[in-house]
Amino acid sequence: MRRTAVILALLLLAVGLLATPATAAPDDTVRVGSFNIDRGRGFTAWRRAAAQLQRTVDVAGMQEVTSVAKRRYLLRGRWEAYGTTPGPDENPVIWDGTVFRKVGAQAVRIAGKQGRLPAAYATVVRLVHRASGERYSVLNVHLVYGAVANGRPVPGQAARYRYYVAEVRGLARVVALEQRRAGTRVLVVGDFNDDHVGDREVRNANLPVVRLGARGLVSAWDSVEDLPEDGGTSTVGAGYIDNVWSEQDALSVRTLAVSGGQHHPVIATYDVAPDPTAVQRPAG
16 A cells, blocks of 8 residues: 555656646747858758758748748748848748747848949848737848958958948848837847957947947847857857847857858847846937
8 A cells, every 4th residue: 555655656746747847938938040051052951951940949030042942941831931132142030930920021221232242131020929919020131241350341341341331330220210119129130240259349330239239239149258269150260250139138049050051050049028127228
């Protein structure tokens, strides 16, 4: 009898452990990512990398999506996507349709054509978090490469630098417009083609740390006290070039050990309903 009682108690304990969630409820947090998979990657390799991203995010920006087959793949199952930026590459925002519903979307020009450099656009998608009703504007960008490095202009690339500065200023303007939407939190994701650590140290007034910071945005990388000097999202030693920006501090940020060619994805996690005092927004 005693043995039976002990076995019964152990079974009840096991059931209790199984019934206890191992992590916070998914409705409590949102996982935000960015991933540039090189446009030259074959479809099989591209699909494998995209699938790994989708398994670890609720919403993300992707860059260099170059074919109808890739765009169709992003829409499989519960996933939805929007990306109609002009040119051969699309920079879509993707989201889990069971977590978010779309209420608006558009491509917004952030820089005009300069010489051989085409007009640049941000993909803007407005979403509502199904469980909480929280509203988000997600902006996805792919800024020009070869213009800045470690927070400084690349020597001999004055034209590209001017174009990069125009992109950043245009992005900050779009952020300001989205911030005027009542009750909407802004997220900016993308391939910024400049090491965030270098930008943070130099604080060039024309680059993302200062410009987006003036709009009350904080990089997810700044939630980590000490970033490894040899770390980052670049696979070629360019540092923390992919980024997630928000009006609140990230709970966590990490890269995934999956390569898109020259990039690893960045994934940041946020509270869905943070303390209102944690969300800072500049006046005007």
